[in-house]
Amino acid sequence: MSFSLFGLGRKRYKHVFFDLDRTLWDFEQNMVETLRDIFREHSLDRSIPSFNDFLESFTTHNERMWEEYRRGNLRKEILRFKRFELTLAEYGIKDVTLAKIIGDQYIEMSPLKTVLMPHTKELLAYLHGKYNLYIITNGFNEVQMVKLTRSGIADYFQRVVTSEMAGHHKPNAEAFGYSLSQANARKNESIMIGDDLAIDIVGARDFGMDQIYYNPKATPHNEKITYEVKSLLEVTEIL
Numbered sequence: 001m002s003f004s005l006f007g008l009g010r011k012r013y014k015h016v017f018f019d020l021d022r023t024l025w026d027f028e029q030n031m032v033e034t035l036r037d038i039f040r041e042h043s044l045d046r047s048i049p050s051f052n053d054f055l056e057s058f059t060t061h062n063e064r065m066w067e068e069y070r071r072g073n074l075r076k077e078i079l080r081f082k083r084f085e086l087t088l089a090e091y092g093i094k095d096v097t098l099a100k101i102i103g104d105q106y107i108e109m110s111p112l113k114t115v116l117m118p119h120t121k122e123l124l125a126y127l128h129g130k131y132n133l134y135i136i137t138n139g140f141n142e143v144q145m146v147k148l149t150r151s152g153i154a155d156y157f158q159r160v161v162t163s164e165m166a167g168h169h170k171p172n173a174e175a176f177g178y179s180l181s182q183a184n185a186r187k188n189e190s191i192m193i194g195d196d197l198a199i200d201i202v203g204a205r206d207f208g209m210d211q212i213y214y215n216p217k218a219t220p221h222n223e224k225i226t227y228e229v230k231s232l233l234e235v236t237e238i239l
């Protein structure tokens with residue numbers, strides 16, 4: 001047994017591919033912080049009882065709008081302000097202009113936020129130098145680069161591949177294929193780490209790569225995957 005001395009995985013992988021949002025960059029917490037800034041800046045407490053009411057309403061409308069967007073019933077430019085228009089209207093603020101201003105501010109401000117998922121920096125510091133590290137993200141070039149730079153983790157990565165560059169979104173095999181070719185990496189020396197079971201993990205598996213499913217809430221599932229962790233620190237036991 002050639003690998004028994006080292007533990008599984010330790011000597012096999014050379015390239016580690018990370019998802020960004022909700023895997024390393026704390027999307028939810030950064031969203032809440034951005035909304036808090038917006039609530040304060042526009043003195044929304046004059047019409048809305050509390051920030052939590054605002055957050056709750058926004059979350060409801062946001063999710064519904066995203067569902068419409070996914071079904072192809074809504075364009076992104078409309079989604080951006082409509083979710084705020086409906087939130088404000090709930091509290092008697094009927095102001096499309098304000099909703100548009102806030103919609104734009106949200107897009108500009110949220111990538112500047114710097115909250116990372118727990119143990120992100122420890123994990124990257126541990127892996128850095130041992131493996132080549134990359135990002136594969138279904139996001140826009142500019143937005144994702146701002147997030148990485150602002151939160152101080154850009155330098156850990158050899159390359160950042162966005163779906164915009166690849167011309168394909170995860171979970172499509174082309175998105176993984178493009179990323180590996182950019183990294184000059186072979187499938188059997190590469191592993192994908194992500195929080196989205198269908199997009200990151202099943203996508204990578206079906207492409208033919210090993211995977212580590214970051215599942216902090218331990219959501220049950222029936223997929224056959226390579227590894228699963230609850231905390232990013234557990235990755236150091238695998239790699």
Ligand SMILES: [Mg+2]
Pocket residue numbers: 019020021022023194195196
């Ligand atoms: Mg994600």
